[in-house]
Structures are given as C-alpha cells and as structure tokens.
Amino acid sequence: MEVPTTAAYVICVAVAGPALTTLGLEPLQAHLFVFWFALLSTITPPVCGAVFIAAGMAEENWLRVAMTAMAL
Numbered sequence: 001m002e003v004p005t006t007a008a009y010v011i012c013v014a015v016a017g018p019a020l021t022t023l024g025l026e027p028l029q030a031h032l033f034v035f036w037f038a039l040l041s042t043i044t045p046p047v048c049g050a051v052f053i054a055a056g057m058a059e060e061n062w063l064r065v066a067m068t069a070m071a072l
Contacts, residue, residue, distance in 0.1 A: 002049035008038040043069040 003011070012034045020030035042050040045066050054069075055062035 002042070002047050005038050005042060008041055009035050012038060 013031060016034060017027075017030050020033065021027055025033065041047050043066065045051075045063070048062070048066050048069075051066045051069055052062055055065040058065065
C-alpha cells in the first residue's frame with residue numbers, strides 16, 4: 001500500500017530527522033534529504049504507485065515502466 005508523499009515525508013522526518021541531525025546534517029539538509037526520497041517512493045519499486053497507474057494506462061509491463069522512470 002502506497003503512502004502519499006506528504007505522509008511519507010512527515011513520518012520519515014519524525015522518525016529519521018533527529019538521527020540525521022545527530023549525524024551532522026543541518027536541519028534543512030535533513031528535511032530536503034527526506035523529502036527527496038519521499039518523492040522518489042512514487043516511482044521506485046516496490047511501492048511505485050505512479051508506475052502502476054502509468055503502466056496500466058500504457059498497457060506496458062510495470063517493471064519496464066519503473067526502470068524508465070528511474071532512468072529519467
């Protein structure tokens with residue numbers, strides 16, 4: 001089940017944010033790091049909800065669409 005990007009961001013910042021700042025990242029860097037990977041969760045396996053939708057619309061193999069999305 002896919003978690004929307006905003007919810008993934010909030011959950012990950014709450015869990016991993018303090019650890020990232022303890023490791024030496026500035027708070028803004030930690031937030032941008034988490035946000036970037038929350039955005040990537042929509043196109044990278046195993047979650048890749050956007051990929052499943054696009055593959056269904058294009059009538060194409062979802063794994064091929066996922067690899068193309070990650071290459072872009």
